[in-house]
Amino acid sequence: MRKILVIDDEKDFGFFVEQNLELTGAYNVILASSAKEGIKAAIRQKPDLILLDVVMPEMSGFEVLKTLKETRATTSIPVIMLTAVDTDEAKETALSFYNEDYIVKPVAISELKAKIDAVLSRKY
């Protein structure tokens, strides 16, 4: 069972991602509804992969990504940006922090799962 951490302030979206992924039976999904909560969860829970939103109150997804990559405990955890922001600039910024992939919402669960599996298989 892969442990997936979803950091998104949109709780309803996080809920459906959790439900849809767990339905497959291959993933254990942890939800974090704020950036700080997400970073804490990432350090404590040590997930296999993180799905990270960009637009969040208090702290943007890029800052979270930067923190995670700079934190020793989380630096090696692959991060896939999962956001409604669909601009070249955002994609370039994410890439500069060594994220693994960039998925624009809305995304079909099959596509999401395929991308998660691709990242995980690349890592292991």
Add this chain to the structure above:
Amino acid sequence: MKVQTKLLILIIFCTTSFIGLAVLYKGMEKSRLDSLFKAEESASAVAFEKAIYLLGRSLEIYTSDRSYLGEIARFLETGDKDWAKMNIDGSLAIHKVNSIWVYKKDGSLLYSANDMGEDCLTDSPVDRRVLEDLFADSRSCRFFTETRCGPMELRGTAIDAASDPEGKRQPSGYLLAGRLWDKGYLADISSITGAKVSVELIGRVPSDGRSTGEKGGLIYYARSMNDWKNRPVFQLTIVRKPESIGIFNRASNQTMIVMVLYSILLFVVLWVSLTNWIYIPLKRISKAVLDKRPIEDKILLRRNDEFGDMTSIMNKFYEHRERLVSEVVAHRSAESALRLSEEKFAKAFRANPNPMAIFMRADGKFLDANDAFTGLTGYTRKQVLGSQLDKLNILSPESRAIVMGALEDKGMIRDAELDITTASGEKRSWIFSASAIDIGEDKIILAVANDITERKMAEKNLYDAQNQLVQAEKLAALGRFASGLAHEIKNPLAILLGGIEYLRDKLTSTEPEVREAIVKMREAIMRANIVVKDLLAFARPSKLIYEKVHPNALIHDAIGFVELFRHKSDTADIDIRQEPTEEEVYVEVDKNQIQQVLFNILLNAIEAVPMSGEIVIKAYSIDGSCAIEVRDTGHGIAKEDLPKLFEPFFTTKRDKKGTGLGLSIVKSIIERHRGKISVESELGKGTKVTITLPSVVAGPQKEAWR
């Protein structure tokens, strides 16, 4: 030759001719003197001969006294010396005879006596043999001889016997009586003749001209005294100083002095007079003429002669001339002021940076046009000057009517903005002003314009730039708005999609209606997502990454994508064909974006072709641009739809999931590439979409596109 020189020559001629006359006069005097001298000389000779004769008379008488000679004849016979001593010696003093010699008939000296008491005269003065010769022709003789006591005059006679008083037989003896020409005798001659008398032996006669003639007022008269053989023995010179010659000479000299003095005076008087009367006035007049000024010499002005007249005439001439000169100067300065003014006007006209022209009011014939006018209109000066306003077509007939109408009504037109046409057909904008002017009989029009073509162009460019800026800002704002909107829509869409998919997988119901409802809901969500995506692409275009590429390569790749897409969805029999160009034409574009454009256009073409048809895509160069043409044999587009094709959200295929943003995005991309897109279509026949993009010269390898 100068007048002064001529005057000098004249004076010298006068003076020298006067001197010549004086010399001639002197010569004449000389000849007169000569004749006077000749007269004096002959008078001297006569006087001398007379003196000689008178003095020699006693000697002559002594030798020709017959009674005395009879006694001598008897003495010759007797030889009585006592008698002789008593009678002969005693007779010497009486007859002023110095010496006497008595010879026998054989020539021997019988007796001699003299009163000198010296024996110098005792010897016979001639040889005894000579005696016979002496008296051969005549019974008496006279001659001179030199004795030790000095020159002596000798007279001789043959003595006849008492029995022969006629002298028919040989003389019985001879008698010689002599008289010394000593100082006393000469003094006697001097006193008789009134002349200085001297005697010199022939051998001692000086050759310095003391011969007969005149010298220094003295008259020399010389005469030689001969011996018995008629040979000169000594010369007698008589020097006389005649009073008349002296007076004559003095008078002559005085005359000469007077003449010389007079000639000098004449010279001076002539020189001074002629210099003062002619030379000086002439010189002053000529100097004044040379200096070109009036004569101010008071002496000249006061003169009553011709020079005075000449001076006043000249002064009048100068006065007149002065007046003329000042008139000419005034005229000239007026002329030059006029010329300067004309030149200023001509320069101001010619060099004026604004186009200017002068033409006749009546027929519009050009009289002049400046460089700015010819330069801007493109017509040569020759073309303009030979032509009329309506022949050149600079102004359109409408503009011409406006201008001429205003000139007719108000006599002027001010700041009318008109379009003009140059010789090459170019349009330019002018602010045009003109005034009708009367110059003499001529009614002309002076027109001046201000070319505002560049200013208008600049204004337009500025407006365009501002507009572009505003557009860009608008686009940026729209982009920001679209991004925000997309974000806000995408989040709920994501939740909806997540929820729908959860329901789909979690739902246990197998009712087909429920399943279909879920599928349709999902499709609606996906369509909404596409709309949002297209909207973003249109409103917030991504950055262009330019690269040089051959249009053949772009077309080739686009066809490749379309073919991939077609295999999945379409089954229609459509031939998509590329007609590659051989031209060396390249474009500098964002390859992905242009491919997206071509992709969109090709998709539209495919959708337009109902079941079977043809799509041809080709590239070619036209007017420095590269054109890509997509032509299909589809159903075509209705004429009324053509203008709306590029409007956002305009679509003819709602049922086929079109968002209506495809061609808007296409147009936006093409315009961002500074290109153009046009559509030609005919219902039922097909559509032709043409994209033109700026072409570039250099490109990558020719083979790169293949």
